[in-house]
Amino acid sequence: xxxxxxxxxxxxxxxxxxxxxxxxxxxxxxxxxxxxxxxxxxxxxxxxxxxxxxxxxxxxxxxxxxxxxxxxxxxxxxxxxxxxxxxxxxxxxxxxxxxxxxxxxxxxxxxxxxxxxxxxxxxxxxxxxxxxxxxxxxxxxxxxxxxxxxxxxxxxxxxxxxxxxxxxxxxxxxxxxxxxxxxxxxxxxxxxxxxxxxxxxxxxxxxxxxxxxxxxxxxxxxxxxx
Numbered sequence: 001x002x003x004x005x006x007x008x009x010x011x012x013x014x015x016x017x018x019x020x021x022x023x024x025x026x027x028x029x030x031x032x033x034x035x036x037x038x039x040x041x042x043x044x045x046x047x048x049x050x051x052x053x054x055x056x057x058x059x060x061x062x063x064x065x066x067x068x069x070x071x072x073x074x075x076x077x078x079x080x081x082x083x084x085x086x087x088x089x090x091x092x093x094x095x096x097x098x099x100x101x102x103x104x105x106x107x108x109x110x111x112x113x114x115x116x117x118x119x120x121x122x123x124x125x126x127x128x129x130x131x132x133x134x135x136x137x138x139x140x141x142x143x144x145x146x147x148x149x150x151x152x153x154x155x156x157x158x159x160x161x162x163x164x165x166x167x168x169x170x171x172x173x174x175x176x177x178x179x180x181x182x183x184x185x186x187x188x189x190x191x192x193x194x195x196x197x198x199x200x201x202x203x204x205x206x207x208x209x210x211x212x213x214x215x216x217x218x219x220x221x222x223x224x225x226x
Contacts, residue, residue: 007181007221009213010203014181014221016154022069022147025056026137026159026166026187028121029074031114033160036103038114041096044190049160052188053120055215056158059186060121062219069150070127073137075165076108076115083133083140136168144176154179156218158186163194170202170210180210183218 002019031037032049039046063070077084081099089098098108105112110131123129132141147155155178159166166187170180182202189195202209 005221007213008217009181009211011207014211014213016179018068020151020153021156022071022150022152023059023063023156023158024071024073024137024169025060025121026073026157026169027075028056028117028159029114030104030116030118031108033118034104038107039190041102041107042092048190048192049188052160052186053118055183056186057120059158059183059215059218062222064124066222069152071130071143071146072117072123072127073130073132074115074117076110076131077133079109135165136172138169138172138176156181156183158183160188162187162189163198167198167202174209182210182212183215184212185214
């Protein structure tokens with residue numbers, strides 16, 4: 001019989017059957033976390049999202065040690081930009097737009113160095129990597145099918161940025177019937193106030209979108225029930 005994992009979380013305890021729980025790490029890519037990438041091209045200070053790297057690595061190590069599934073996402077586009085709508089491509093004042101040459105290759109393009117997940121959090125063989133053209137990881141991807149194939153019903157989230165791609169994917173997952181928990185120190189924003197507001201929105205109204213807990217609490221739950 002599968003064990004039940006219980007995590008001390010807000011607004012109340014998050015519980016999941018161990019055989020139905022997975023980790024999703026959102027967009028921990030060079031283009032968002034390193035100088036010269038897409039995040040920096042929008043005028044953001046990438047140093048503000050880097051504190052989430054070490055906690056995310058601890059979370060990855062915990063899920064891997066427990067033998068639980070891990071999924072990674074990358075926001076990136078086809079080289080011909082056929083999956084990048086004009087409304088997205090044209091957003092912002094520049095100087096660099098999606099597809100333009102940058103210090104790490106073409107900005108947010110599949111196969112370019114900048115689209116890669118940072119080395120500290122590199123996927124292991126067997127871990128699913130989802131390339132997504134939008135902010136949400138369910139839009140125009142195989143993520144839903146991959147989760148269904150494994151019988152996953154409960155998700156723990158990490159990644160960047162909290163208020164954009166992480167929150168969008170959590171809301172998509174919530175609408176699809178998944179129970180979702182955000183690991184609060186394994187996510188960051190270029191705007192700390194946006195992260196705080198997102199965590200508050202997710203957990204408000206008895207967890208209307210999901211739960212939130214620090215990495216230590218998630219790992220304690222995994223260790224207690226393995």
